[in-house]
Amino acid sequence: MNADGKDRTELGPTGAPDGRGGHRIVDWLDRWGADLAAWPDQAAASEARGMIDRDPIAQAHWAEARALDGLLDTAAVPEPSADLADRILARAVATPPPDNVVSLAGTGRRRRLGWPSLALAASLVMGLVVGVGVSPDTFDGWLGGTTVYAADYLGFGSVEVVE
């Protein structure tokens, strides 16, 4: 079984077991690279070692995978600027972590206000709307006697508040 819990024989493009080992090993090498010791499925790695030992096709695929890995490793990365950490630290301490910033689990996205603040704000808005709605004088003044179904507007049902 591999790391996904699948049967190893399902991994090859042809699904063919040994005898077509050259094809199956190339799929493993593409998924996991040429370093057999680092494969997540060590039973597959052991099987691949056997194929490489006895099958020239499998051996050629492994050599190709090692060459690709070796080629990838030639691409160097420049060292970061020596003062990069200092610059980041200086910018960070200039902007202390705000208490009201809440991360949305692992996404890196943020919202500025916590839910208690939002709930409080929503209550205030609802209070204002309902308060205005049940005051005929205010509403008549604003809307010229228009019938307003405040409860409907708030999604609480069709209670007629003002006529």
Next chain:
Amino acid sequence: MDRQPSDDVLMGRIAAGDAPAFRLLLDRHLAAVTAFCYRQLGDRSEAEDAAQDTFLKVWQAASGWKPEAKPTTWIYRIAVNQCIDRHRKRRPQTDLDAAADVASADPNPEQAATRADLDRKVRTAMEALPERQRLALVLCHYQGLSQAEAAEILGTGVGAVESLLGRARRELKKLLAADIAQMKEKVA
């Protein structure tokens, strides 16, 4: 023996505004995250900007980090988002000067030129890969993360990451066929 605090402990301290803890986290992970950003963006200056923004987000959002997530996984997730945003905002490019800088460290000029040429070819091939294939390959091959960790960072399953890796390597084998043939002779 001096026992260094774990990343989890550091994250707790950073959430409380502890600058020395943040410095320690930078010392541990900044180079790797900058290298990751460089492999994605192909430009040293942009990679440093992306790494800087990643760690500033870590500083600002540390209180939202949940202990069930490994800090490095969380940091890489932020870095991935930074790189994706930056990559989409600009045309693909390769920082050839950086390749030359890296190669110029070689005392032999001929070898340095060959190395710079190879470096450029590999980075051009990497740049040609679809974004998620490149992300999976950089996380697993260059950053040395497991497929499971890469899956968590990319918000997908292990099978999907293996599939991305398989397609990436198959494409690279086509793009770098001539160089692979030469390298095969060397490693044989």
